[in-house]
Amino acid sequence: MRYNAYSEYLRQRYGEKVYKLPISLPVTCPNRDGSCGQDGCVFCGAIGAGYENLPASMTVTMQINANREHIAPKYKAKKFIPYFQNFSNTYLPIEELKGYIYEACQPDVVGIAIATRPDCIHDEYLHMLAKIQKERGVDISIELGLQTVNYHSLLKINRGHTLAEFIDAVIRIKKSGLEICAHLILNLPWDDINDVIENAKIVSALGIDQIKLHALYIVRGTIMAEWYQQGKVKIISQEEYVERVVTFLEYLCPDITVQRLIGRAPEKNTLFTNWQTGWWKIRDAIEKAMEARDTYQGSCCDYLNGKEVKKYIGQKLDFIKKC
Numbered sequence: 001m002r003y004n005a006y007s008e009y010l011r012q013r014y015g016e017k018v019y020k021l022p023i024s025l026p027v028t029c030p031n032r033d034g035s036c037g038q039d040g041c042v043f044c045g046a047i048g049a050g051y052e053n054l055p056a057s058m059t060v061t062m063q064i065n066a067n068r069e070h071i072a073p074k075y076k077a078k079k080f081i082p083y084f085q086n087f088s089n090t091y092l093p094i095e096e097l098k099g100y101i102y103e104a105c106q107p108d109v110v111g112i113a114i115a116t117r118p119d120c121i122h123d124e125y126l127h128m129l130a131k132i133q134k135e136r137g138v139d140i141s142i143e144l145g146l147q148t149v150n151y152h153s154l155l156k157i158n159r160g161h162t163l164a165e166f167i168d169a170v171i172r173i174k175k176s177g178l179e180i181c182a183h184l185i186l187n188l189p190w191d192d193i194n195d196v197i198e199n200a201k202i203v204s205a206l207g208i209d210q211i212k213l214h215a216l217y218i219v220r221g222t223i224m225a226e227w228y229q230q231g232k233v234k235i236i237s238q239e240e241y242v243e244r245v246v247t248f249l250e251y252l253c254p255d256i257t258v259q260r261l262i263g264r265a266p267e268k269n270t271l272f273t274n275w276q277t278g279w280w281k282i283r284d285a286i287e288k289a290m291e292a293r294d295t296y297q298g299s300c301c302d303y304l305n306g307k308e309v310k311k312y313i314g315q316k317l318d319f320i321k322k323c
């Protein structure tokens with residue numbers, strides 16, 4: 001493939017196909033409960049990101065069992081990654097989160113993914129998770145929402161944190177030995193192609209392990225939906241999104257695994273989702289565009305480790321060879 005696809009990464013790491021099982025916990029988000037904000041991010045709906053999730057009133061075991069029963073026969077799956085998806089899961093009290101993580105460590109579980117915000121990353125929690133990772137032999141990864149590196153866009157979407165908190169969280173997670181997946185939206189109305197490139201460069205420079213890309217959904221009942229209906233925000237075309245993703249991948253370090261090129265959300269909850277077409281069609285269009293351009297992930301990733309000095313060293317070596 002022309003990019004590092006997650007499915008291939010999982011197959012190589014665990015020797016077979018592995019499936020994520022979405023889990024909801026009874027948790028909220030500091031950008032909603034008043035700690036850092038009350039209105040949440042302008043695009044975030046009342047139920048968060050887990051449109052297809054089971055209710056948080058079910059235990060973790062019940063949710064794993066129900067999802068496994070559905071997925072295992074359909075895909076002949078034997079290994080799983082419970083994904084604590086909704087809201088900011090490390091915003092729970094530490095002992096409560098610890099209990100849920102232990103509950104998820106079942107015999108066919110090879111990893112656990114935990115979604116959260118950069119300002120909900122704390123060393124104490126990371127030590128606890130690193131200890132479970134070692135003790136139970138499961139790979140624990142933190143999925144961090146960033147959405148954009150553009151400081152001004154972060155203010156506009158009311159994230160309640162800036163790039164600094166993201167960088168701090170990444171440094172701390174990396175020290176703890178857990179993996180990191182960053183979430184980015186490549187078509188925020190205020191971002192242009194330079195922001196897309198900078199997104200790729202920042203996550204590459206920070207040594208993020210995985211990324212998930214999303215196109216912006218306009219979820220009913222959100223502030224973004226109001227702006228959209230009032231004509232205050234415009235969505236770029238599908239073709240431009242494809243172009244942005246291809247450029248992003250060109251600048252992305254080739255070591256980073258790509259979990260998603262496009263997200264998915266049910267149309268009934270939204271005013272706009274993926275240009276009202278199937279997410280897989282957009283994924284296919286991105287792959288076709290890469291083929292047409294004969295390009296690949298990392299083809300423009302020449303900016304790390306002293307680009308200019310590398311050129312100079314090259315010239316010096318050429319000179320020595322000639323002598």
Ligand code: SF4
Binds near residue numbers: 045088117
């Ligand atoms: S941080 Fe996540 S859960 Fe919280 S408001 Fe923003 S998108 Fe929603």
